[in-house]
Amino acid sequence: MDDSEQRPVMIITGRVWREPGSASEGVHVMLVAPDDDTAVRQALEALAQEGYAEAELDQIGEMEGAPDEEPHLSAWQGATEGEIAVVTFDEEE
Numbered sequence: 001m002d003d004s005e006q007r008p009v010m011i012i013t014g015r016v017w018r019e020p021g022s023a024s025e026g027v028h029v030m031l032v033a034p035d036d037d038t039a040v041r042q043a044l045e046a047l048a049q050e051g052y053a054e055a056e057l058d059q060i061g062e063m064e065g066a067p068d069e070e071p072h073l074s075a076w077q078g079a080t081e082g083e084i085a086v087v088t089f090d091e092e093e
Helices: 036-049 072-080
Strands: 010-017 025-031 054-062 085-089
Touching: 010 036, 025 036, 025 072, 036 054, 072 085
Parallel strands: none
Antiparallel strands: 010 025, 010 054, 025 085
C-alpha cells in the first residue's frame, strides 16, 4: 500500500463497563490500523484511557465509506484524521 492510498476506517463493536458489575453501554470504536490485532489493542487502550474498567468486543470490520448520521459521521471523520473515536450508547434490553 503506498502513501497515496488511505487505509479504510475499521469499526469495532461491543460493550463496556465503567465499573465491574455496573450496567453496560454499547460501544463502537472507529480507527485506522494496519491490522485487526493492532486495532483491537489500540481500541482497548483508548477505552481504558476513557475510564472503562471492562470491555467485551464482539465484531471488527471495515467501513464502506462515511456514515450518514451523527455521532458516527464525526467519529468516522476523526478516525480518518488519525484519532481513535469512541461512541457509546444505551443498549436495548
